Amino acid sequence: MEYFLTVPDKPAAEISIDIALIRGLLADQAVAMIPAATELPLRKVAEGWDSEVWRLGDQYAVRLPRRTLAAPLVLHEQAVLPGVAERLAPVGVRVPAPVVDGVAGDGYPWAWSVVPWIDGVPALAQPVAERGGWAATLARALSALHSDAPDDHPINPFRGVPLAARTGAVEERLRTLRAGGVLDGSSADALHALWQAGRAAAPWDRTPVWIHGDLHPGNLVSRDGDLAGIIDFGDVTAGDPAYDLAVAWLAFDAAGRERFMAAVGSRYDAHIWVRAHAWAAAVVLTLLAHSDDNPAYLALGRDAATEVLAKV
Template sequence: MPDKPAAEVDIDAALIRALLAEQATHAIPEAATLPLDKVAEGWDSEVWRLGEDHAVRLPRRALAAPLVRHEHLVLPAIAERLAPVGVRVPAPVVRGVAGSGYPWAWSVVPWIDGERALDEPAAARGAWAETLARALGALHVDAPADHPVNPFRGVPLAGRSGATAERLDALRAAGTLDAASATALEDVWGRGLEAAAWDRPPVWIHGDLHPGNLVSHEGVLVGIIDFGDVTSGDPAYDLAVAWLAFDAAGRAHFIAATGTRYDAATWRRAHAWAAAVVLMLLAQSNDNPDYLALGSDAAAEVIADGRG
């Protein structure tokens, strides 16, 4: 079960200040002198807060570099669609390019005040279930032919059966999942495979929608972040958030708030995708207790839901 990959480039304050001085002062005149503090380091990128109002997002490995370019391409239009819902996204203020010894695209984005929904009790998240449903309704519109391609997100479930089975077998063998839980998750995946496939035009999907990429403040959903995996396809992939973010009551509220936009087969596929994401979290979060706990909590939600 892999730990976080090593960074392929050294990112420090001096490098970021050089990039800002070279490329950002047209949009933010004081960019090169604003306070700068590292606030997050994920598998793919680092995030540094710049002053009170902005953040700098930089890939830490080559595999992630195209993800930032995808955000440059699509986030301005997505921000417009979600604005009436009151949910912000990190649309780039500066579309950075390679420079000052740094090899890839990078961004300056708005800072969205709030807390990770991951740090909020699941029972409390139901307060903004309707807002998230409306935000996804605004996001899930037909995507153009030149959308960013992601071979793993929003695709037919059958295309991910091999990887899902491998993770399930590994977790069962390691004792991370007991036999009953493993069988239950396998059954959920199987029911998703049996459901009718998405047969309408592909829609925009976030591609990595879970509580770590949702921002709330005082019981209100205020932001959706990290669109690096944005692509188009089956919206069921995003709808897996119903089991990743909510308890049973919040999930019922979220599903009801989507109205008739998604049919029963879509929700069955979403349930299956939630099971697959649970397996991914349990298999790949050894170095991140927050996401390991999310995987465990979400597994319980997926298994407890008797959706047929």
Template sequence: MADSPAAEHSASESDVRALLHAAAPDLVELPLRLVAEGWDNAIWRLGDDLAVRIPRRDVAAPLIRHEQRALPVLGPWLAELGVLSPVPVVNGQPTSSFPWAWSVTPWFSGERALGLPREDNGAWAADLARALGAIHRPAPDDAPSNPFRGNPLATRDGGMQERLAQFRDQPALHDAWAAGLAAPLSTERVWIHGDVHPGNVLVRDTRIAALIDFGDVTAGDPAYDLAAHWLLFDRAGRTAFRDATRDRYDGTTWTRARAWAAYLTLVFLTQSDDLPEYREIGTSTAAELALPAST
């Protein structure tokens, strides 16, 4: 996406150790090093098997709470399929020196699907379909709320029309969005991951190792998650993905999923100038959506 915003509250190594000392003193002496710093969170590797997830901005703080609420529920469902997820092992709380919730989670080995060839990803397309199907169960009333994910397409139409106006030479994106808007609204309110894309899928030995980054987890239309099969796979992989759903989703859900794929395509194309690997997701997905008689 664009340049990462400045941290509103930076946590140094000594700060992180102080948080650990308060919440998990048995972990405080483990080796600790900063391994990633994104828009919302800094990730510190803790020993060989753990990670510390620390918000950088106030807007990201609720996302940690959402993971702490949802992952103890969703994680076991995924584990039944052999797919790992970052279920917190420590739910860190705000302190007098740090204002937000934070977590200690497992550390997973594996390669992100970001940049992997679409034709190779098809080997685990059915795995992802089954994993999302495991998540897509009725959600309780207190499931985390998210104004941007899993809601009716019409709620994003204003921003989408602005983006479509920049890409008048992409009729497939226009058609996909129009068809999705015209499709019946979802009657489902199920758990959804909310951010399934190649950067949030870890692969090992041609299988899914883990689904990560559940900060946008919420309840809503499963079509939002299903859009990922356009972001990740070629036509053969998409067929394998859909075959593995065993008629779980109806045709109108797939129509909305294609519309969400068009939406995400333009997000990646318009907000990834400094991250070419993410812009490539948009470029390749636009090409897939333009294929004739494509699934």
């Protein structure tokens, strides 16, 4: 089954991407690796803040930035994903490591990629109770991903950073959502307390590790009851893995979360889960504040808020 995915409140595209443009890029740059590239069916399947994704035949997808700020993200994916794919292969989880590292041309100003198509259902469309079936697989995949990163890793000022760096944004969203009646006072206070607890927890003081940087059910692909792939590494960076571990509350119910945390095991101390819980609260606020035009992500924000605020 295939879904056309969009994300909340996305900025306007700075360039018009159409079939003719993509066909020209493929003809000039892809046929050496994919001889039939110019003949395969081509259709748009996703449009996010940063990029569009067009499915190319049954096996591939074309990923193209839609605005200047997103252009470096494809370069980060081209540099990082081959290594990530190698580390996750023993787990059986695929990532969209580029098959073609495209460059600017034919009137298109930025780097772009042809990546493998990962068959399955977005976890966003899967009932939360069913996701627990692959909680342990995700934990193993993240353990493989979260390896020490080199000094020249891509920098992301918003993901994997100390919580204090994002306090202003978190508190502003809390005020806005409380004032607008989206959050009642007790929920807003509880989310703020979780954020404060995360700030008070011992910080990550080890070598920065690779992190996905945008790990939620919209970027996880399930197939036949297991995790098939992790997609959209545009925010890939290195830092505190607590940012990724927030997925325990974003993707799972209590039973799935227990399986996930048990599978992560004793690799980390208790402080990381306090920080991860705080990051989950921050993501909930972002989803609730910026998903008015996207029912699926608004529902994710509400469901995740229930999990974040659960007493168990």
